[in-house]
Amino acid sequence: MARALLVGAVLVLLVLPLAIGPYPLRVATVIFMWAALAGSWNLLAGYAGAVDLGPVVYHGIGAFLTAAGMLKLGLPFLVAVALGGAVAMAIAYAVGGPTLRLRGAYFAIGTLALAESAKQLALAWDRLTGIPLTGGSAGVSLPLATGYLVFYYVMLAVMTAVTAAAFWLRGSRFGYGLRAVGENDRLAEASGVDIHRLKRRVYVGSALAIAVTGGTAGYWLSYINAAEVFGASITFQMVVMTLLGGIGTPLGPVLGATFLTLVSEFLGTRFVYHYLIAIGVIIVAISLFAPAGLAGLLDLARRRRQVAA
Amino acid sequence: MSLLEVRGVTRRFGALVAVNAVDFALEEGEILAIIGPNGAGKSTLFNLIAGLDRPSAGGVLYRGRPIAGLGPDAVCRLGIAKTFQIPQLFPRLTVAENVLVGALYGRGAGLAAARREAREWLAFVGLADKAELPAETLSVPERRRADLARVLGTGASLVLLDENMAGLNQKEVEAAVALLRQVRERGRTLMVTEHIMRAILGLADRVVVLNYGEKIAEGRPDAVMRDPAVVKAYLGEAYG
Amino acid sequence: MTFLADLAQTLINGILLGGVYAAAAVGLSLIFGVSGILNAAHGELVMLGAFATYWLFTLYHVDALLTLPVSFALLFALGWLLQYFVLHRTLGRPLLLSLLVTFGISLILLNVALRLWSGDHRMIRVPYFEHSLIIGPFIVPLSRVVACVVGIGMVAGLSWLLASTRLGRMIRATAQDLEMARLVGVNPRAIYAVTFGLGAGVSGVAGSLIAFYAPVEPNMGLTFTLFAFAVVVLGGLGYTAGVVWGGLTLGVAQALTETYLEAGLSLLVAFFLLYLILRFMPAGIMGRGRVE
Numbered sequence: 001m002a003r004a005l006l007v008g009a010v011l012v013l014l015v016l017p018l019a020i021g022p023y024p025l026r027v028a029t030v031i032f033m034w035a036a037l038a039g040s041w042n043l044l045a046g047y048a049g050a051v052d053l054g055p056v057v058y059h060g061i062g063a064f065l066t067a068a069g070m071l072k073l074g075l076p077f078l079v080a081v082a083l084g085g086a087v088a089m090a091i092a093y094a095v096g097g098p099t100l101r102l103r104g105a106y107f108a109i110g111t112l113a114l115a116e117s118a119k120q121l122a123l124a125w126d127r128l129t130g131i132p133l134t135g136g137s138a139g140v141s142l143p144l145a146t147g148y149l150v151f152y153y154v155m156l157a158v159m160t161a162v163t164a165a166a167f168w169l170r171g172s173r174f175g176y177g178l179r180a181v182g183e184n185d186r187l188a189e190a191s192g193v194d195i196h197r198l199k200r201r202v203y204v205g206s207a208l209a210i211a212v213t214g215g216t217a218g219y220w221l222s223y224i225n226a227a228e229v230f231g232a233s234i235t236f237q238m239v240v241m242t243l244l245g246g247i248g249t250p251l252g253p254v255l256g257a258t259f260l261t262l263v264s265e266f267l268g269t270r271f272v273y274h275y276l277i278a279i280g281v282i283i284v285a286i287s288l289f290a291p292a293g294l295a296g297l298l299d300l301a302r303r304r305r306q307v308a309a
Numbered sequence: 310m311s312l313l314e315v316r317g318v319t320r321r322f323g324a325l326v327a328v329n330a331v332d333f334a335l336e337e338g339e340i341l342a343i344i345g346p347n348g349a350g351k352s353t354l355f356n357l358i359a360g361l362d363r364p365s366a367g368g369v370l371y372r373g374r375p376i377a378g379l380g381p382d383a384v385c386r387l388g389i390a391k392t393f394q395i396p397q398l399f400p401r402l403t404v405a406e407n408v409l410v411g412a413l414y415g416r417g418a419g420l421a422a423a424r425r426e427a428r429e430w431l432a433f434v435g436l437a438d439k440a441e442l443p444a445e446t447l448s449v450p451e452r453r454r455a456d457l458a459r460v461l462g463t464g465a466s467l468v469l470l471d472e473n474m475a476g477l478n479q480k481e482v483e484a485a486v487a488l489l490r491q492v493r494e495r496g497r498t499l500m501v502t503e504h505i506m507r508a509i510l511g512l513a514d515r516v517v518v519l520n521y522g523e524k525i526a527e528g529r530p531d532a533v534m535r536d537p538a539v540v541k542a543y544l545g546e547a548y549g
Numbered sequence: 550m551t552f553l554a555d556l557a558q559t560l561i562n563g564i565l566l567g568g569v570y571a572a573a574a575v576g577l578s579l580i581f582g583v584s585g586i587l588n589a590a591h592g593e594l595v596m597l598g599a600f601a602t603y604w605l606f607t608l609y610h611v612d613a614l615l616t617l618p619v620s621f622a623l624l625f626a627l628g629w630l631l632q633y634f635v636l637h638r639t640l641g642r643p644l645l646l647s648l649l650v651t652f653g654i655s656l657i658l659l660n661v662a663l664r665l666w667s668g669d670h671r672m673i674r675v676p677y678f679e680h681s682l683i684i685g686p687f688i689v690p691l692s693r694v695v696a697c698v699v700g701i702g703m704v705a706g707l708s709w710l711l712a713s714t715r716l717g718r719m720i721r722a723t724a725q726d727l728e729m730a731r732l733v734g735v736n737p738r739a740i741y742a743v744t745f746g747l748g749a750g751v752s753g754v755a756g757s758l759i760a761f762y763a764p765v766e767p768n769m770g771l772t773f774t775l776f777a778f779a780v781v782v783l784g785g786l787g788y789t790a791g792v793v794w795g796g797l798t799l800g801v802a803q804a805l806t807e808t809y810l811e812a813g814l815s816l817l818v819a820f821f822l823l824y825l826i827l828r829f830m831p832a833g834i835m836g837r838g839r840v841e
Binding site: 172173176177179180183184188189191192194195 | 381382385386393399401402409410415417423459463
């Protein structure tokens, strides 16, 4: 029953562009983008229990490599973004090796340090290496896209893939292993789970999704610069959307992304600081009082109804 | 070839020598008890065998293959699994899922087979009715039984039980001993450490006694308990 | 010969930086050592102290050095309130919870600051810091010397407070054994609040010292949070005196980068150094840190 609902929802989303105008379409695309990003973060943090504060690294890598692929190599968008994704996966594999050996808060701080290092490196890249890639603080302009349906569908695809992965984790062998790592990693290890390998697989998979999203967003906006695409505020939003929606649940990131995107659209560009202040308040409130997030509250409401019935 | 050979295993923590050149072997199908006063190094020895710690010197051979220094997951997949003194669980997974993880990754079974294994072992330890509850709802004695089910679910040929009977009353101890005999009948080898002497002595085929990290006696239970060195270690100089 | 002179000047620069970094990190270390809270909003406390000095100096023409105690008082109050009313709920719960909650607080503080003061870089010019000391071939800006000396002085003062005063004993007792401390009449919630207040106050003063010689802007917080983590981990997590070693190491590493590589890379070097230490020397350079 539930699965039929979800498949139905995806089908509706597939044909939605026929029915709605450009502004709602844009908002939907933004929601899909954040749901994809938050959902990727949720896979490692919500299931494997590893709070990564540097996922934005792959966002930036995807953005710049997609731009380079299109501008320097003349590749069509989809090929360039696939290239960006592949390179991001390779980097994630290499970086994940040593980094995933860190645990708990050390992993969080270490990934944050890595992300800030990457941002600094990107800002200085052109000057340091002589390879014009990032445009320093000036950034890079991409060719303007004709039409925007491609962005809608790419973001929809990534969001669907990431959400489907989360559902799959609930009943698969890999999923049980990963969740065991999240619940008690030392016990998982003592029960035969190669915790490092499992975490790394999720890390690399997330990196792919995040890079594709970053590359697509860059092309969509037609302009990227290092400070923004490697910026910590992207990580912060991924975290808060997942926490708000319900960490460790497949639909939590989608709920959180939908809610916060609509709020920020409502507040508009005049209130961007208010929006971010509100995010800070939400993180504090959710962490202290409702760690299960919106999904938890919905679950609670459903169970109360069952008891009352 | 013995199932397990512990050769000259030593573990130092700075100036403290927790385990000092301990040697013994374990044959397939045996029940070996490791006993000794508090601080004798029993838990450290168990951790060394299960891959949770690395010896400073010496080696451990499992079916002739050196395993010292392998990680706990590799050791588990080879066939050695240990219960925890303070029982560990995956709190928000169900009790059945707690055992399932071990069956999937320790034994390497497919999902359907692993689910069957999990149900079987939970029934074996008497927790079948709790299978779908979150593991964190279990009481401490129930957690110990779940831990045992988990270890058995990994398919380990060598089962290490680290004070798995702590806190049980006499009847419960007898039931636990009977259960462990059944485990042996199913073809597993057991290495057990306990403070409850009566349980050990009734259960074990052989006993190894540690004191201050050294092996001071080894042999059949009745012989070992009469050994003056062992009596002295437990009761002190005055009774030597 | 000039290589050695350059190197020596670089080391002096590094030590002067290091003293301030130690002061900027000791609050983080104290709070973690006593309450077990990893304060992700630490850098914002430094930033607020810097702004306190900036506004007091610019709007009210308060003497730069006199802004220090005011900065301390303001940040102490903020820290005390944060701990007493919000953070006390994170005690006894997993480490990551305090990291997430303080992370939320940092977002709030940062964006309130951006909303009030915008992202412009601002700098004060204190007349009596216009001079530099010239010692032989070495040039040492007075502002940095004062900042370093006061910074180290604060670290020393805090150590003295913890070691020799009644309050310090109560704080250390609470850190070591909460149950025993309760039994002898210590009120833990108040002690944790005072500790956080002290940590915040010291961080605020460190920010004020930084304002003497560097531009001030709201986004500097994140940088100082990471710097402080680097200093604390370098010196050994939970080992508060280690911040001096950690600060010196970070300061010298930065100075070396600025002289021999280029100024724009100093942040990169600092952050990457933090990553390397977390990965390969989590117990710090002295090996006395607590490892998870």
